[in-house]
Amino acid sequence: MDLAIILALDVLNGTASLFLLCVGLAIIFGMMKIINLAHGEFVMLGAYATVIATNAGVDIWVSMIIVAPLFVGLVGLLIERCLIRFLYGRLVDSMLATWGLSLLLIGLVTTIYGNTMNGVPTPLGGFQVGEYRSSWYTLFLAGMAVSVMALVYALLRLTRFGLIARAVMHNPNMAATLGVNPDRVYMITFGIGAGLTGLAGGLLAPLSGITPVMGAAFIAKCFITVVGGGATIISGTLTASGLFGLINQLGAYLTTPVYGEVILFLSAIFLIRILPQGISGRFFKGMS
Amino acid sequence: MTDARNAGLQSILVLAAATGVALLPRHLDLFALMQVTLFAAMSVLALSLAFIWGFGGILSFGQTAFFGLGGYVYAIATINFGDSTNAILLAVVLPALFAAALGYFVFYGKVSDVYLGVITLTVTLILFNVVNSTAGEVYRIGIARLGGFNGIPSVPIFNMPFHPEIPLSPEASWWITGGTLIALYLLLRLILVSRFGRIAVAVRENETRAALLGYDTRLVKLGVFVIGGAIAGLGGALYVNWGAFVGPTIFSLSLSAEIIIWITVGGLGTLFGPIVGCFVIQFLVASIGSQQTFNSNLVLGAILVAFVLLLPKGVVPTFLLCLVQLRKDHRARPNTTAPKERAMQVN
């Protein structure tokens, strides 16, 4: 029984982290058809922002929940203006350029801060389930995932900006004739996607080794989750996060964490193969 | 007329390269010779992606999967056989078979191009993870220990065919590596003028049209992909022969990115450009490595971004375009831009 509770918590943890990591990518990818290969580095920047702010004396909660998303969101805006906006509609070029961006960010952070950095301790401590231990932070992550989900839903469905953004994604020309500036919508959307990714980086900073290349560990997982996602940003990412979180944790439990990941990747590849039409259809139709 | 001139130009280029390969050891010290041997081995990898991406339209983000597989297969086989001859053969055949299996899975499943990138990337990561976790006594194939993240040290280098007692000298290794590069270049050129090659280019140009004309585009792409896998595998064997070592970083994302950079810099849709790109970028990275002001990732990333934005065609095609333009201006006939595409196909 205790074991079952712990396993359930692990799955919850896996799902929540995956959702947090992916939602920013899903927004950028689903709404703008830009595949951001520098996504992992956005996570990394969020983690660095958190660690540096915390070490500078800022409260850790503030660093994670405010500093990280704000900083990465601004970086995202900058990158959109300087790079991404030239690449709309050029899918392959956008992949190549953002891959270059990923190397560039790794190189930049390495040059400034070196190859590794002391992390921050995990706040909140743990609790006991029978003979197993778990941490309150896991539950906090789940709570954050739910909050982000609610926030994104509200933003897309209940605000003026959300409506305009969805209109632009469906038909930029039509939206432009209605007096909307698609350029601005793309910019803000990219910024929001980057900011949410930075938030994920901040929240995972206490749990990760802080290195310039830490993003590489997330990138493949994020892509297969978003790709496997389905037709809508929130429910799609949530379903895929749940499914892959479950597979990952069960695989890790039954074998080793390494093979858990391998099993996750293999099942994702099979999923893409089984649903090529449904998934690729989504690719070009955008969000619906 | 232009075709004949191009063929002439090609032959001169290849002859010059062959002469260069033959004479280079006289003019270089051992260190420099080892360096160019490495560059040539990597150029084989560059050629494999240049072919499948530039002429087959297949953008694989995980060409290192076949390269690394070739390296590991060579290392394991040569340790077990005690002779490199068949090990090299296996290092071509097994990656090709792996490419066939993966390609069948992907192309016959009608997975779209972008997902192909995601899948190949993921497969490479799987290989990295798996190989990385093979530390310990239990992970051995025959008498070869896989060594996990430490890799396999002291891999025997190439020997004279069927004479394991005579290992190749550094000069001979260079001749083999440089010679293989030239031979592969010629082979790919031949494939491209063959019927199969022309159909492959047609499929890249317009897959729907090719299918509507009665070509099985899945099979054509599979063929291109398998050829690329085989060449990358051979490149892996050459690489391991150079360093007498293979480790899981051979599957790393940064190497995958570097191949893409070689091709983007040298010029997609050419075979010669990526080789140039590979030599130049590797030389650059090696130079950066020996001093500490700039981080190589920073430079590589900046180069890739700059090329995608400013010079998307790459160096070699842009250079050829300028030549064509100059010649036209010279003849004072500022006419159509038709020779543009021509020039691109030639190299």
Next chain:
Amino acid sequence: MTEPVPLLKTEKLTMNFGGVIANDSIDFNLGEMELRCLIGPNGAGKSTFFKMLTGQITPSSGTIAFRGRSIAGLPSHEIARAGLGIKTQVPNVFNGLSVRENIWLSARRKNTPRTTKLVVDEILERVRLTERQSAIVGQLSHGQRQWVEIGTVLAGDPELLLLDEPAAGMTDEETERTAEIIREINEARAIIVVEHDMEFIKMIARTVTVFHQGRIIMEGTLKNVLADPRVRDVYLGKKVVV
């Protein structure tokens, strides 16, 4: 009069895109050597019909028989090999290759290297592009690219050609030439043409089939069809009871 053996026969052919019925139970017959025009307003389901015939999409239900052989749901290349060629609505050519190379790629499948050359020369002549044979297709005018595509399809030696808007975007002169080309092709092969341009249809048509809202509403000679009030209403956008 006995019914001719149909070259192409579809029965209850239906295509359903997630609730939207693009083709609803199409029964269609085409005889050997026939030249048929399909007309109907945008969205009537003509292109969807062509896509099903050529395997670009798989029908939701129904059958397609080409010379009595069922081809519904086969991959495109097998249908092409069975002898069915298509010029699609959006010009579908190899833009980076020359005119000659485009046609060569199609001709070589059924020919030896020597006869391929002869076939290519003949096709170039037929589509009036001998002069432009080494031009890169992407740089030709829209009309010329349409001819390249018709030539490419023809070079594959199909028994039935489907031409989806072959005269779209052409000048009057080009349109006339295209009609001429189509009549020549029809001397040896069956053709189905989808077109909006009534002037063009008058140049080539004998039998016309009218599509509306995914169904065939009538079939007959051009004169009869044009005289039918339902057809006029369809084009004027009135509601028509099928």
